[in-house]
Amino acid sequence: MKSRELIAKYDVPGPRYTSYPTVPYWQVAPTQAQWFTHVGDAITRSRALGQGGALYVHVPFCRSLCHYCGCNTVITRDTSGAGPYVEALLAEWQLYVSRFGRVRLDEVHIGGGTPTYLTPEQLERLVGGLLSFAALPADAELGIEADPRVTTRAQLEVLAKHGFKRLSLGIQDFDEKVQHGVNRYQTVEEVRVVTEHARSLGFTSINYDLIYGLPRQTEQSIERTVTEVRALSPDRIAFYGYAHVPWMKTVQRRFEDEDVPGGEAKRVLYERGRELLLGAKYKEIGLDHFALESDGLWKAYAQGRMHRNFMGYTDRSTMPLFALGTSAIGDTWTAFAQNEKSLPAWHARIAKGELPIVKGHLLDEEDLLLRRHILDVMTRFETSWAPSAQPYFANLGELARDGLIELTASSLKVTRAGEPFVRNVCMALDARLARQAPDRPLFSRTV
Numbered sequence: 090m091k092s093r094e095l096i097a098k099y100d101v102p103g104p105r106y107t108s109y110p111t112v113p114y115w116q117v118a119p120t121q122a123q124w125f126t127h128v129g130d131a132i133t134r135s136r137a138l139g140q141g142g143a144l145y146v147h148v149p150f151c152r153s154l155c156h157y158c159g160c161n162t163v164i165t166r167d168t169s170g171a172g173p174y175v176e177a178l179l180a181e182w183q184l185y186v187s188r189f190g191r192v193r194l195d196e197v198h199i200g201g202g203t204p205t206y207l208t209p210e211q212l213e214r215l216v217g218g219l220l221s222f223a224a225l226p227a228d229a230e231l232g233i234e235a236d237p238r239v240t241t242r243a244q245l246e247v248l249a250k251h252g253f254k255r256l257s258l259g260i261q262d263f264d265e266k267v268q269h270g271v272n273r274y275q276t277v278e279e280v281r282v283v284t285e286h287a288r289s290l291g292f293t294s295i296n297y298d299l300i301y302g303l304p305r306q307t308e309q310s311i312e313r314t315v316t317e318v319r320a321l322s323p324d325r326i327a328f329y330g331y332a333h334v335p336w337m338k339t340v341q342r343r344f345e346d347e348d349v350p351g352g353e354a355k356r357v358l359y360e361r362g363r364e365l366l367l368g369a370k371y372k373e374i375g376l377d378h379f380a381l382e383s384d385g386l387w388k389a390y391a392q393g394r395m396h397r398n399f400m401g402y403t404d405r406s407t408m409p410l411f412a413l414g415t416s417a418i419g420d421t422w423t424a425f426a427q428n429e430k431s432l433p434a435w436h437a438r439i440a441k442g443e444l445p446i447v448k449g450h451l452l453d454e455e456d457l458l459l460r461r462h463i464l465d466v467m468t469r470f471e472t473s474w475a476p477s478a479q480p481y482f483a484n485l486g487e488l489a490r491d492g493l494i495e496l497t498a499s500s501l502k503v504t505r506a507g508e509p510f511v512r513n514v515c516m517a518l519d520a521r522l523a524r525q526a527p528d529r530p531l532f533s534r535t536v
Contacts, residue, residue, distance in 0.1 A: 423451070
């Protein structure tokens with residue numbers, strides 16, 4: 090089947106599989122007691138393997154609203170809520186510290202929102218307070234997301250002092266027409282300055298987030314953006330597809346549907362951007378990600394040890410994942426727990442000395458089996474099983490006939506042609522999707 094026909098056939102919405110089961114198919118949330126038990130068990134398992142956990146901290150505040158955004162955010166220029174939020178984050182961390190003591194953390198990530206909405210003093214209070222109750226090995230990876238429009242050298246100095254080496258900058262697109270359409274204005278020079286400050290302070294892995302399929306984007310605008318990015322030479326690039334879901338995110342109704350490239354037009358944008366990145370010696374790893382060979386994420390991929398969780402791709406396996414802040418999701422491998430999304434509700438639960446869990450899922454035996462297969466496909470493009478223990482699969486024959494996978498009685502391997510469709514492959518392994526959304530297709534029936 091030709092590339093154009095494959096794009097048309099498999100152009101259906103699908104999860105990014107940062108977890109299995111995916112959030113829409115979670116069932117009963119764990120109680121606080123159950124969650125603590127699962128966290129404790131995960132710490133014990135990791136300790137036996139000589140590994141540690143990870144910590145994700147969500148800072149929801151942003152000064153302005155980007156019209157493409159699907160994150161949990163609080164849009165405000167009133168900074169008075171930031172200090173109390175930091176103190177509540179530290180109080181939430183103490184709920185875990187009081188139960189488990191100083192836990193080993195191999196990875197720390199601060200995301201948002203806009204973490205650099207916080208002042209240098211607030212960042213010092215937050216990071217210093219969190220890390221003072223954690224044990225970090227020498228090779229721990231500490232990273233933060235940042236908006237290049239509001240990130241200062243003083244903020245980066247605080248982070249560098251505490252051992253942060255990884256910085257992820259939201260770029261999305263440099264084209265002025267696209268920026269106007271999504272209300273996200275930033276210049277190449279602003280990005281250059283933050284990048285150079287970070288490198289001069291010892292940051293060793295800088296990631297740029299780009300998005301294809303944004304309103305008013307064209308092949309020419311993608312070329313200009315990627316050309317500018319190549320000149321700045323970040324270590325990693327996440328090249329995400331824009332998800333146009335105005336029925337879920339009403340802010341996306343601020344531009345016309347006809348301005349949003351879809352189908353083959355959207356795929357052309359990705360293929361052109363991908364071509365330019367590969368031509369600049371970036372290596373494709375996993376779903377929508379590229380890295381230079383000098384970057385730790387590429388090395389982890391090449392050595393078969395790359396991991397994927399709610400923070401995206403990481404260069405090591407960590408468990409449990411502690412999650413602090415509004416909407417943050419924790420993971421123990423055997424259970425998920427998501428915090429309150431509402432800022433007032435989250436604050437109220439913390440003030441009562443409660444874990445602010447609002448939803449989650451306890452994985453059953455089938456979940457655990459399929460989770461491993463989907464993780465292997467997402468990180469290594471292959472998985473295998475005992476011939477007598479084949480898990481739930483659907484439509485694998487169709488995927489094989491279309492040349493997207495190589496299939497045997499005990500394994501599947503995603504082909505080079507199939508790598509852009511890895512989400513469709515994972516959908517074929519997703520038993521909960523099949524049972525709970527039986528009408529949701531893995532591919533278009535009309536092609």
